[in-house]
Amino acid sequence: MAGQPKHAARRAELISATRRVAGRSGLGGTNVRAVAAEASMSTGSVLYYFPSFDDLMYATVEGVLEEMYDRRRTIAESEPDPARRLKKLIVAGVPDTISDHLRMAYESIPLLRDQPQYRPLHRSIVERQVSLYRSTIEIGAATGAFRPQTDLTTISRNIVALEDAYDLYPLIGFELDPQVFRGNIMSYVRIVLDCELPED
Structure with missing residues (x-):
C-alpha cells in the first residue's frame, strides 16, 4: 500500500x-x-x-483528451448567457494556434485502424463536445435567444464537425486565418439558430 x-x-x-x-x-x-x-x-x-509502451501512449492520449474536454466544460459553466457561451465555445474550439495537446489528439486518430481501443476515447470526446453545444442551445432556445431551424443534435454535431475540420487545416499545411474559420462557424450558427451572437 x-x-x-x-x-x-x-x-x-x-x-x-x-x-x-x-x-x-x-x-x-x-x-x-x-x-x-x-x-x-x-x-x-x-x-x-x-505493461507496454502502447499502454503508456493510450494513457497519455486519454489524459490529453480529458484535459481538452475539461477546458471546454469550464468555459461552458463559467458563462451563463447562452449566446456568449456559444461564441466562447467556438473560439476555444478553433484556437489561434494548434497546441501540442490538440495536435496530439488529431495525430492519434490514425491509430484507430490498428488499435481500436482508441475508438471509445475519440467517440467520447466528440459526444461530450456535442453535449456541451446541445445543452447551450437548449438553454438559448428556452430563453428565446435561439430559434433552432432543425434538431439540436444535428446542429451541435455540425458545429463540432466544422471545428474538427478547421483545426485539421493547419496540420495539413493550410495557413489560413483561424478568425475566418470561427467566422464561418458563427455564420452557420446565426443562420441555423436564427440568432445574433455578441460582438467582441
Missing part, C-alpha cells in the same frame, strides 16, 4: 514525459527510448510502470 502513491507519481511522470516528447517529435516520433531519456530512467523502468 505504501508504494502505491509513489507508483502513481512515477506513472504520472512518465505520462508527462511522453507528452513532452510527443509535443516536440509528434506521436510518430515518440518511442520508449525517447520517453525514458526524457524521464531520466531506463527503458526497463518505463515498462515496469506500464
Whole structure:
C-alpha cells in the first residue's frame, strides 16, 4: 500500500514525459527510448510502470483528451448567457494556434485502424463536445435567444464537425486565418439558430 502513491507519481511522470516528447517529435516520433531519456530512467523502468509502451501512449492520449474536454466544460459553466457561451465555445474550439495537446489528439486518430481501443476515447470526446453545444442551445432556445431551424443534435454535431475540420487545416499545411474559420462557424450558427451572437 505504501508504494502505491509513489507508483502513481512515477506513472504520472512518465505520462508527462511522453507528452513532452510527443509535443516536440509528434506521436510518430515518440518511442520508449525517447520517453525514458526524457524521464531520466531506463527503458526497463518505463515498462515496469506500464505493461507496454502502447499502454503508456493510450494513457497519455486519454489524459490529453480529458484535459481538452475539461477546458471546454469550464468555459461552458463559467458563462451563463447562452449566446456568449456559444461564441466562447467556438473560439476555444478553433484556437489561434494548434497546441501540442490538440495536435496530439488529431495525430492519434490514425491509430484507430490498428488499435481500436482508441475508438471509445475519440467517440467520447466528440459526444461530450456535442453535449456541451446541445445543452447551450437548449438553454438559448428556452430563453428565446435561439430559434433552432432543425434538431439540436444535428446542429451541435455540425458545429463540432466544422471545428474538427478547421483545426485539421493547419496540420495539413493550410495557413489560413483561424478568425475566418470561427467566422464561418458563427455564420452557420446565426443562420441555423436564427440568432445574433455578441460582438467582441
